[in-house]
Amino acid sequence: MAASSGVKVPRNFRLLEELEEGQKGVGDGTVSWGLEDDEDMTLTRWTGMIIGPARTNYENRIYSLKVECGPKYPELPPTVRFVTKISMNGINNSNGMVDARSIPILTKWQNSYSIKVVLQELRRLMMSKENMKLPQPPEGQTYSN
Amino acid sequence: MAENSGADPAVEGKSEENAATGGTIIMVTVKTPKDKEEIAISEDASVSQFKEEISKRFKAKQDQLVLIFAGKILKDGDTLGQHGIKDGLTVHLVIKTAQNSGLSPNSSNAGTANPGSAANLGTSQGSGPSPAPSQPANLFTGFGDLSSLANLGMGSSNFMELQQQMQRQLMSNPEMLSQIMENPLVQNMMSNPDLMRQMIMANPQMQQLMERNPEISHMLNNPELMRQTMELARNPAMMQEMMRNQDRALSNLESIPGGYNALRRMYTDIQEPMFSAAREQFGNNPFSALGGNADSSGAQPSRTENREPLPNPWGPPDASSTGTGTTTTSTTTSTTPSVSNPLGIGSSSLGNGVFNSPGMQSLMQQISENPQLMQNMLSAPYMRITVTPENPPPPSSGLGSTPAAGTNPTQQQLMQQMLQMFAGGNASTQTPEVRFQQQLEQLSAMGFINREANLQALIATGGDINAAIERLLGSQPS
Numbered sequence: 001m002a003a004s005s006g007v008k009v010p011r012n013f014r015l016l017e018e019l020e021e022g023q024k025g026v027g028d029g030t031v032s033w034g035l036e037d038d039e040d041m042t043l044t045r046w047t048g049m050i051i052g053p054a055r056t057n058y059e060n061r062i063y064s065l066k067v068e069c070g071p072k073y074p075e076l077p078p079t080v081r082f083v084t085k086i087s088m089n090g091i092n093n094s095n096g097m098v099d100a101r102s103i104p105i106l107t108k109w110q111n112s113y114s115i116k117v118v119l120q121e122l123r124r125l126m127m128s129k130e131n132m133k134l135p136q137p138p139e140g141q142t143y144s145n
Numbered sequence: 146m147a148e149n150s151g152a153d154p155a156v157e158g159k160s161e162e163n164a165a166t167g168g169t170i171i172m173v174t175v176k177t178p179k180d181k182e183e184i185a186i187s188e189d190a191s192v193s194q195f196k197e198e199i200s201k202r203f204k205a206k207q208d209q210l211v212l213i214f215a216g217k218i219l220k221d222g223d224t225l226g227q228h229g230i231k232d233g234l235t236v237h238l239v240i241k242t243a244q245n246s247g248l249s250p251n252s253s254n255a256g257t258a259n260p261g262s263a264a265n266l267g268t269s270q271g272s273g274p275s276p277a278p279s280q281p282a283n284l285f286t287g288f289g290d291l292s293s294l295a296n297l298g299m300g301s302s303n304f305m306e307l308q309q310q311m312q313r314q315l316m317s318n319p320e321m322l323s324q325i326m327e328n329p330l331v332q333n334m335m336s337n338p339d340l341m342r343q344m345i346m347a348n349p350q351m352q353q354l355m356e357r358n359p360e361i362s363h364m365l366n367n368p369e370l371m372r373q374t375m376e377l378a379r380n381p382a383m384m385q386e387m388m389r390n391q392d393r394a395l396s397n398l399e400s401i402p403g404g405y406n407a408l409r410r411m412y413t414d415i416q417e418p419m420f421s422a423a424r425e426q427f428g429n430n431p432f433s434a435l436g437g438n439a440d441s442s443g444a445q446p447s448r449t450e451n452r453e454p455l456p457n458p459w460g461p462p463d464a465s466s467t468g469t470g471t472t473t474t475s476t477t478t479s480t481t482p483s484v485s486n487p488l489g490i491g492s493s494s495l496g497n498g499v500f501n502s503p504g505m506q507s508l509m510q511q512i513s514e515n516p517q518l519m520q521n522m523l524s525a526p527y528m529r530i531t532v533t534p535e536n537p538p539p540p541s542s543g544l545g546s547t548p549a550a551g552t553n554p555t556q557q558q559l560m561q562q563m564l565q566m567f568a569g570g571n572a573s574t575q576t577p578e579v580r581f582q583q584q585l586e587q588l589s590a591m592g593f594i595n596r597e598a599n600l601q602a603l604i605a606t607g608g609d610i611n612a613a614i615e616r617l618l619g620s621q622p623s
Contacts, residue, residue, distance in 0.1 A: 022215045025235025029176040032237050034215020038229055047216035051178065051239055062211060062218065062239060 014074050015043040018114050031119035033067065044069055046115060048080075050123050056132035058086070061139055065122075067115050077109035080118060085141040087134045088126065096143040098122070171232035173225075175199055175212075177240060186225065188232075193221040205240045213237040584610050593617055 022033040030053070036045040048065040052058030064083040070076060082096035090102030100106040105113060105121050125131055168188040173195075175182050184198050192212065200207045212219040214228050214236045230236060578585070581603040587610060588599045595617075602613035 019215075023229070023234045025174065025176050025237060029178050029181075029235075029237050032213045032216045034217060036216075049213050049216045049218070049237075051213075051237070060239075060241060062213065064218070065216075 009074075011069075011071070011073055012043060014114075015069060018116065019043070021114075021116065027116060027120070030123060031116065033115045033119060036066065046078075048115060048119050050119055050126075053123060053127045053132075056126055057134060057136045058126045058132070061136070064142075065119070067118070069115070074111040074113070077106045077113070078115065078118065080106075080122070081143075083142050085137045085143060087136050088131050089134075090125070094143070169232075171225075171230075173230060173232070174235040175202075175238050176235050177203070177238045189224060189226050191221070192219045192223045192225065195219075195225060196221065199238065203238070203240065209241045211239040211241060213239070581608060584608055584613070588613065588617075 018033070019035060021027075025032070030051045031049065033046055033048040035043065036047045046067040046069065048067050050063040050065065052061040052063065054060075062084070063086055066081045066083055067078050068081075069078045077100060079100075080098040082091055082098065085096070087093070090099045091097070092099060098106070103118075103121065103125070105117065168190075170185050171188050172183050172185055175184050180203070182199075182202050184195075184202060186195050186198055193207070196207045196210050196212065199205075199210055199212075203210075214230055214234075217228065219228060219236070578600060581600065584603050585596065585599055588603075589596070591614070593599050593614070598617060599613065602616040603610075605616060606612035
């Protein structure tokens with residue numbers, strides 16, 4: 001199936017583009033992403049960071065995530081996992097895996113979406129009524145696995 | 146590509162360390178959620194050197210800075226090169242301010258914008274009977290317990306904020322609740338419908354609400370209803386029972402076609418604005434607690450019959466259920482407003498005001514043991530200060546919506562009444578004229594100029610304006 005623009009951009013090109021954007025800090029500065037390992041030629045493993053939004057229980061905290069872009073990315077959504085402990089709907093409490101079925105853009109993934117969009121969406125969900133007041137674990141804890 | 150740094154010392158007058166380290170100077174953009182700055186730094190500088198520069202530019206301490214690049218936190222020991230930070234790239238900055246992380250997220254009420262006094266209040270209450278007075282204007286230094294009263298009275302310049310703080314404290318501690326309920330002073334207060342009404346009406350949101358929606362003021366003015374509500378409030382078991390019945394009835398209503406709409410109307414017209422008003426005062430919208438779990442769509446209750454079991458009245462308040470911890474606690478300790486209890490006056494919310502802090506409680510114990518002490522306290526000049534509060538400082542805490550509550554005449558009257566109670570144990574030592582002052586004003590505004598007659602009528606009906614009007618009309622054919 002062709003992308004709506006008519007051209008299917010090869011995976012690596014896409015990811016390189018995202019890498020550059022991550023380094024240039026495109027966006028409002030509340031999320032950041034980059035390759036986990038600069039030598040990773042497959043551009044599969046990425047780390048992301050979300051700054052907790054103000055006026056929520058996530059305020060002033062920095063959440064670290066791991067994003068894995070499989071071989072079929074961007075046709076298939078990446079898998080996302082929180083490294084920093086967080087209490088939020090849709091995030092598995094014991095290992096930090098983001099449940100793709102609870103995050104709207106992961107269920108209705110489009111190939112125009114990107115890692116940036118995923119991170120920004122997670123941040124937006126932190127501000128939702130159901131999440132913003134959830135009691136959070138003490139800062140600095142991470143999931144061990 | 147590496148140039149000799151000696152070639153361009155003129156470029157960076159600002160950063161001293163440049164000349165020392167070899168390597169190119171690169172421009173790195175440092176971005177905070179609010180700000181953006183370009184900082185020149187040597188290519189092979191370490192992260193701590195970079196932070197030094199940043200702390201100068203952003204006027205923050207180095208250990209408050211957290212740098213993020215490409216999704217990784219930059220540690221002090223790393224170098225910029227290690228992370229691949231090159232010319233023209235952007236690094237994200239978060240400045241950690243210790244205060245912000247401590248604030249509770251009850252930001253819906255206007256009262257939390259003043260972290261300073263909140264911290265004060267928190268510490269004074271937390272340390273119990275003998276807090277270290279932190280206010281320079283604290284006149285109670287010699288009094289031990291009374292100093293917490295001073296902090297209560299003067300630490301926060303706004304009575305409303307005070308109430309909200311206390312409410313929050315109270316809600317987090319159900320034991321305090323039962324202690325308070327047992328206190329005879331509180332029970333006394335609660336059996337006085339006038340006082341209750343005044344307390345409620347003192348909330349400006351409530352006043353607005355009443356203007357907008359006369360049905361509500363009617364409800365408030367009906368002493369029968371108030372009395373019933375307070376009976377309920379006093380007896381939590383009875384209340385739970387009553388609520389359960391009500392809520393059962395209501396949820397049955399839901400399943401009747403058309404009944405749902407009626408319910409919804411009732412909710413949106415009456416209860417919702419009331420809760421929002423009550424929420425400001427009493428600290429929580431119990432409905433949001435109820436619907437909290439699945440309320441992503443805002444005020445849309447589910448369209449199907451509500452099959453969720455009602456909360457178990459005999460179960461222990463499960464304050465620690467995962468995820469919904471805070472909401473469940475508030476469900477059990479604050480009360481769901483239902484039709485019979487429109488204002489959601491729960492035993493918790495009644496403990497409001499100056500009554501619920503450990504300092505206050507021991508104070509009250511002391512007072513009841515020693516009436517002399519009470520006399521002294523009342524006559525002391527500093528009490529005057531608390532009673533007739535001078536203009537509080539301009540609301541820098543963003544409490545725009547709650548205007549200077551201290552100068553609110555209803556507030557003052559309220560305070561006076563409470564103090565009278567302290568002194569005489571009975572609010573009726575005030576002349577009926579004073580008690581019904583507000584009602585009298587309303588009546589005269591409506592055109593009943595005969596003050597004597599108004600007063601008589603009010604006394605006869607116990608403050609119910611509508612009944613008083615009828616009485617008046619009955620006796621003055623016009």
